[in-house]
Amino acid sequence: MKERNLFHTVTIAVIVLWLLLFALIPNIIMFIVSFLEYDSQSFVKAVFTLENYKKFFTGAYFNIFLNSFKVAAIATFLCLIIGYPFAYILARSKSKYKGLMALLVVIPYWTSALIRTYAISYMLAANGLINTILIKIGIIDAPLSLLYTEGAVIFGFVYTLLPFMILPLYATIDKFDFRYIEAAQDLGASKLRTFYHIILPLTSPGIIAGTVLVFLPALGLFYIPSLLGGGKHIMVSNIIQEQFTSNVLQNWPLGSAASVLITVIMGIMIWAYYKSSKSFRTKVL
């Protein structure tokens, strides 16, 4: 037992110190800074204030905040609408290439998300593929302004985050025991009712996991609104990014406050997810 000490004390010490120093403490600093006053010389002045938070509940910032959630929610919903049937069909198919087909969903994600966003902007550009095709086949005369719209931002999120919706859904539906459906239909339930009363509740852990996995990154991927929204449709992630990287706008307390708000919302969502999956397990399984 004595031998255990050195080798293991060292590894435990390394991981604990690392996590404390680079995970816990930075977040505490962020939390503290969010309550401090802005100072143009040294970034932060050690005076307590709630001003930074107030900004996010009034005026222009509040609208951006609300809009961010709206955009993230729409993108999440679209991912669910597109992803659910896809995952369902794939999971229920008896094809032996099922696993390979699930893998095909992930492959594009092994290239940088930034490059994929760039690919979207390339496609949506005024002289991009979609406009070119539409003009060629004569539906429109002049190019549509597809890029730099809120629609483009949402499109970008759906494109980037769809697999994070599909995979948890696929995993739950794949495990789903389809005899329940037969049982329900045997008992006289219509297809719609079977779906609503049986399939939907029993696959809800996948839906919730997918929602969390799409919604949270949508709040953080700042280059999507910035590349596809063209600076006109900014989100809270852009505010944060600007407060910390631009040369003129730096206001760390403000950026920290926004980050704390996002963290809190994330915490609530994860907590809700944890609760629901736990109660699901105790109730259903």
Next chain:
Amino acid sequence: MKQQETLVELKNICKSFDGKSVLNNLDLTIYNGEFLTILGPSGCGKTTTLRLIAGFEQADSGDILLQGKRINNIPANNREVHTVFQNYALFPHMTVFDNIAFGLKMHKVPKNEIKEKVMEVLRIVKLEEFIDRKPHQLSGGQQQRVALARALVNKPLVLLLDEPLSALDASLRLNMQKELKQLQHKLGITFVLVTHDREEALSMSDRVIVMNRGVIEQCGTPKNLYEEPNSIFVANFIGDVNVLNGEVLGFEDNLIKAKVEGRICSIKTKKELNIGDKFTLLLRPEDMRIEKLSEHPDTEGLMIGNIETKVYKGATLDTTIKLNNGTVIKASEFFDEEYEDFDYNMNEQVSVGWVSGWEVVLKDERA
């Protein structure tokens, strides 16, 4: 038995996990060269006992002695004790050769010597041609032998076997029982086996220890345990048993006159009993004798019941008899030449007795 030299001693061992006591003041002696089996239901502390000897667990209190030296603080890797694990725990990424050679390598044995020793032990377990296989390419029985060889090649003072046969199917298990016994005999290494299978315990061991709830219930030779259990638990665990209630009526010579479930009988025992004492009588099903009532028109002083079930087993006829007071008796009678075709009708009223002198008396445990 030959002169008994103590090899391992456990004194006053206590061990608990998360506040739950697993071993309670356990004392245990293991003699050199014996085949000892620790038998008990799951959770009785038998595996913990083994793991304490191996060094995988630390005792909360008490001493563990190996050849008279206290080894409590010696880590598992420095004890001359080796274990055959229940699931064999073969190293999946190594060949049979490398698995067996592992212990020797760890002890810095020269290469050519390792090769020699591994080949020798492979011959003993008859696995020479599987030397380059990986564990997953072997059958369960073969894996079992590799596990044995891997432990034996280091010539341990004690070989600990944790339910080594439980993963094998029934027929293979019987074979391996024989082989293990032969191997132990041939090598003269002390084997300590842990099992919950009583047949395994009885057929292989020189000595069996029956454990229950962290204490040793009884310790003795298989015959001793079977014939003279000193508790209902041991009697039950070692085989089927009928537990009957009796009361002392009086004394005749050195016999006790007693009434057992209505039957007036004479019983021989060394236990001290007084008139009026209640006691428990243990009888194996094969000790029971059933008599047709036609031979005894008077039922006074007899144990009377009805045949409830009967199962023809080939060599025996197994019956259960429900006594008038509700107690169910199991009986197992051999067919012999005299009564080749004895049989009973269902619900037939019979008198139940036993071969006098084969009964075991226990003082009433409820008293």
Next chain:
Amino acid sequence: MKHSKWPWLYIFLVYLFLYLPLIILIIFSFNEASSGTVWKGFSLRWYDKLFNSSALISGLVNSLIVGVSAATIVTIIGTLSAVTLFRFNFYGKNFIMSLLYILIMSPEIIMGISLLLLFKFLSMDLGFQTLLITHITLCLPFVMAVLFTRLANFDVHIIEAAKDLGANELQTFFHIILPSILPAVIAAWILSFTISMDDSICAFFTSGPQFEILPQKIYAMVRTGVKPEVNALSTLIFGASMLIIIIAQIMLRERKK
């Protein structure tokens, strides 16, 4: 659902949605024209331009340097701690596990700015070191997750068997544990490397102008519009990722045999 073609058409459309933008990007990286989607003939001029673009190449080199270093360090730290955490129960284990869980869930942007604040607080210059720390922190929970998954069906008795046969702690680790979990360790390295290479968020905050990695360079270039040499670069990266995946798959299959 019975043998209808419609569901598969739907599946196909989703795949089209997922792959079309990348396919277009790849095709037009070979286009002679400097902008737009009008095909003017096959050309490698953008690849030529790419290899002469010092910004992109230096970004790529920096990405590779930080990717390899971060992946190697995080795999070592992660493997050792995962094995220790798996083997021993001790006070504070749950605390470590919950920190890891929070870390894996927390958005990269939060990790980026909180680390930026720490580095500023410690007066560290933003550059290679700070980025390396960031990427190790970013990958750590993933490495742990991969190893925990592997260790979950690791037979503890194998470790005991090794000790039983006389192996000490280090020998047990190097002879028994490491070889058994090696595929997971390699997988963790590859995963960390790709996470580091792909990181387009944290690096914006915790890497300074003297050490910019590829995503930062790309972002700077494409903010102002289409850059065909970025198409060329994307194609190369996509090809390289495919190659790594195929090699990894083959390796895993070999191991299974």
